[in-house]
Amino acid sequence: MKVFQAVKRVLIGRKLESSALGETLLPKRIALPVFASDALSSVAYAPDEILITLSLAGASGFAFSWKIGIAVALVMLIVVMSYRQTVHAYPSGGGDYEVATANLSPRFGLVVASALLVDYVLTVAVSVSSGVQNAEAMIPGLAGHEGLTAAVVIAILTAMNLRGVRESGTFFAVPTYAFMISVMCMVVWGMTRIFVLGDNLRAPTANFTVVGDPKYTGLVGVAFVVLMARTFSSGCAALTGVEAISNGVPSFRQPKSKNAATTLAMLGGIAVSMLMGILVLANVTGVKMFDMTGESHLVDTHGHVVKDQVTVVGQLARTVFYDSFKPGFYIMIVCTMIILFLAANTAFNGFPVLGSILARDGFLPRRLHARGDRLAYSNGIVTLAIGAIILVLAFNASVTALIQLYVVGVFISFTVSQTGMMRHWTRLLRTDTSAGVKQRRRWKHSRIINGIGLVGTGVVLLIILASKFIHGAYLALIAMAVVYVLMTSIKKHYASVARELELNSPSDRALPSRVHAVIMISDLNKPTMRAIQFAKATVPTFLEAVIVDVDPDVTERLLERWDEEDIDIPLKIIASPYREVTNPLIDHIRRIRSENPRDMVEVFIPEYVVGHWWEHFLHNQTALVVRARLHFMPGVLISSVPYQLRSSAIREKRWKRNDPRLWRDPGATIAPRH
């Protein structure tokens, strides 16, 4: 335990006071990297997935990449505009879940929540997997160990997040900005070299031949539409993470909603610029990708089939920087790698907040609502980490495989949420007639924006479902259904327990008429004597000591001691034909109960308190077994009389050392509020 505590303190840091929550609020310049790194980082893999899908049509497919990019950018515009309405209308951080619950029904809220929970897990899995893929370009030794490496990275991220939000923010800002600047520089410098300096920049794969699927190579008819839909769906991965800001509004500085909306707009603009920049540069330099799951392949200039491939960003960085400014190449790769790991952090911010809200509403175990040592929702963080680790291990951290499960959840919640926002404005317009004309015009304007959002995201959702279902989206849908059923079951359980526990009859307040005190005895020593003295101090109506006659010699000796010590309470001996303590004792208590149904029975159990784990093997645990059994008997009060052996001081000291106030400020005291 000592080691564990020390390790925990190094990894997690000191505990924080409740009032320190205010200090962890984020300015825009920090909130952007914290909440937007997911959306921004997806430009590191969205272009790859677009080109990989287009490769099924052979070399001519790649020409469509920037058109797909424009389509994705359009959807991004719609989504960002829609969510700017949401952060103004619902600044509490409930996001889509709150919107759907308030405006549609709790059931829809739960659908959104299930979708988001699953997608948060996928965000972590996809981002970290892509980060490992990029890292491989620099550390070839990782090849073959992607799953394990990704799991280790997730574990490290988990520890960082358990440290709390603010430190994460500062910590993550630098690499996020570095990534943005690097991509911008790369695109600008690449374009400059091509179009201004006239360099003939060719990607390493520019001269390779792509062999696609004959079904798509014609680029006509249904096959063409199907391929474009698939490509577009994969490209929409760039849109995930937008909702993270709407869930993170409470972490923004005042004015929270305005700051969040501004950050959202910045995020949209930056993400789209970067995506388009990369796609156009890839197009110009002739980057070629192929589907490593086998639907297409590359043939190099010697006629050999290519086995491995470098990511689009990696190829571009090599093309643009390697001969002109070598450090630029390394900076670009390192930044990409780090931003992807940090993107997972968005989920580490969003998932626990959502989990906590769901726990508060009774859809998840209540302990997820408890704040942990570092003001972070530790239980949620750990749950998310476990889910993501399972995913990267199961899919061996393959981005192309994981991306098929991704996005569908996000667009389900986008669509449901936009429907909810439409209702929200409609209701406001109908019910709140006191609002001025200007205000009402603003509401109508918002409703139009969310209407466009609903149509846009709804169409995209249908495209995604149609094009991705058999490729893996069904797995995500199954996971969402499981989460949904689990949450409704938990809610039902809590409701039934609450009903059961509700004060509803005068008998709940009936006072037991008399108290029968029973002291469990096995020997006559200090613990027993303490139990006797404590029992006497409570002045029960009846008081007796009982010993279960397991060994006649022991019983005989005790009876003698009892007389010697002149103890003035009766000692009852309970026969035990099976030489066990629990059942005869339980029977005795049950008899007292049934003979005096209106009385209370208080059982005093002397217990040894030891300090070392091994001491438990040496001392009888009968007391624990008896206590466990007595718990199931109504009308029985179980009073433990602990006797602290000297060795117990060790444990007490250990607890004192871990007292949070001692960590921070040894002189601090707590004053009761009342």
Add this chain to the structure above:
Amino acid sequence: MKVFQAVKRVLIGRKLESSALGETLLPKRIALPVFASDALSSVAYAPDEILITLSLAGASGFAFSWKIGIAVALVMLIVVMSYRQTVHAYPSGGGDYEVATANLSPRFGLVVASALLVDYVLTVAVSVSSGVQNAEAMIPGLAGHEGLTAAVVIAILTAMNLRGVRESGTFFAVPTYAFMISVMCMVVWGMTRIFVLGDNLRAPTANFTVVGDPKYTGLVGVAFVVLMARTFSSGCAALTGVEAISNGVPSFRQPKSKNAATTLAMLGGIAVSMLMGILVLANVTGVKMFDMTGESHLVDTHGHVVKDQVTVVGQLARTVFYDSFKPGFYIMIVCTMIILFLAANTAFNGFPVLGSILARDGFLPRRLHARGDRLAYSNGIVTLAIGAIILVLAFNASVTALIQLYVVGVFISFTVSQTGMMRHWTRLLRTDTSAGVKQRRRWKHSRIINGIGLVGTGVVLLIILASKFIHGAYLALIAMAVVYVLMTSIKKHYASVARELELNSPSDRALPSRVHAVIMISDLNKPTMRAIQFAKATVPTFLEAVIVDVDPDVTERLLERWDEEDIDIPLKIIASPYREVTNPLIDHIRRIRSENPRDMVEVFIPEYVVGHWWEHFLHNQTALVVRARLHFMPGVLISSVPYQLRSSAIREKRWKRNDPRLWRDPGATIAPRH
């Protein structure tokens, strides 16, 4: 748990009442197979080990086998005679441990106990390993899985022994007698065929050439003495198990001592006859063995080195029966196999009794003294099984390897015990002067016998130590030392705890002057109300309810409810800047304690009692944590107020089903003795 209980009942059988103990006493005809199967079964491997050791001297070594046999028989005679004195003088079943403790010192008793405990474990390991070796002759598929097979056999034996002594006795009698009769028949029929019918019986290995170690082949000088000493030491394995009867005296029918002494004499006679019969027959038919660990090897008639070998009993059975009465061969092998597994049973009878005696005296955890479901010392049985399973897995069930660790412990306890018996008679002769002349003559006679025993076993112990130490006996000695140190440490711990707990000052009986009752509240519902009503019923001097202010909204709501319900006890709100419950609450209690050091604090903790394991995830375990911490604070009485949720009925039902009385006789009731 349901399945576990059902499986347990099938394997272990119904529970037995204490008074049924009398019924499990054994008549001689049953006691012999139960307690003597170890000594009898060793004739299945002792000849093998004698011949294997002699093979180091080449073919000429085998001629010495029957001379070694006579030496072993002589030692057997001495040991049996000595132990007949012991069972008369100490009929309580403490055996060597009791003799050494009473006559020498508790330290010597503990030395004996350590030696015996280790040797019991080795008995199980060696017997079962040899049994598996014999089984292999019939089931070649076991080859290569000896360790695992042996472990499974031990597990089965464990289950049988957990069923209780009597059933084991009846169950084990048939195969033991079958083995004795089979060996006798084999020897008699073999001798008859050779010397009466004039058949030329040759063992399968009779024509093979033995290649020994050049060091020994001369059979002269020091090498000869060393080899004979090693052979003799291995042969002494036939002597283990004799002391089992002296530990098992209480299981015999009246007159216990006389019956035990008679059984001991029978055992000695039968074992020696069988050993000599096998050795002579092996000599006559030319059985050859070699050391599979590499110190000697066999070359067959084609000049090939032999890889595997059949046990001596296996070879003899084939030679004598295979051509004349084939079923005889199979019966002999099966009986040998079974008797060896059953031999392990001797240890399963002896070890738990010894462990229980040691536990009673405070050298082992007290729970080893508790009788289990089936009147058997379940904990001891399980401990023995675990030790033996570890051994067979570590040594891959190789008898030749395990035999090196064996025997040394038995002869340590033989020697110490004989010394003790010498002292016993001397003391009797010195102190009890009232005894008649006849009686005193008997005592003197006994002293002479034990004197011979002391010299005999002491010499054998020296031979064993000298010849086996580097071959493995040192491991056994280390194990004994570890057991010895462990037992003295446990004794010291118990003694120090007992001193600590002793009633020795009037303050132990001081009555707390007042009772401060504190009710832990987190919500206002039936469990809380029950806690309030129970607390009121105990009529404490002061009564307050406390809530830790983790969430201000919840606290606010509770305050309102408190007023609504019109509860007439004060509700104190405790600030919690770190949003945790335990520490602020502990501090509050500590403050009450330090302000009123002569008073008692009674903390009432409402607890939910649930029936399903998964419900624990859904309900806060704060109560458990608080209770654990309060245990370390003196002067605090911890009163759990259990509230049984409806689901808890499941658990209650399950317990009722397992109540031992219901198993046996549903109508039985228990009447207190006093």
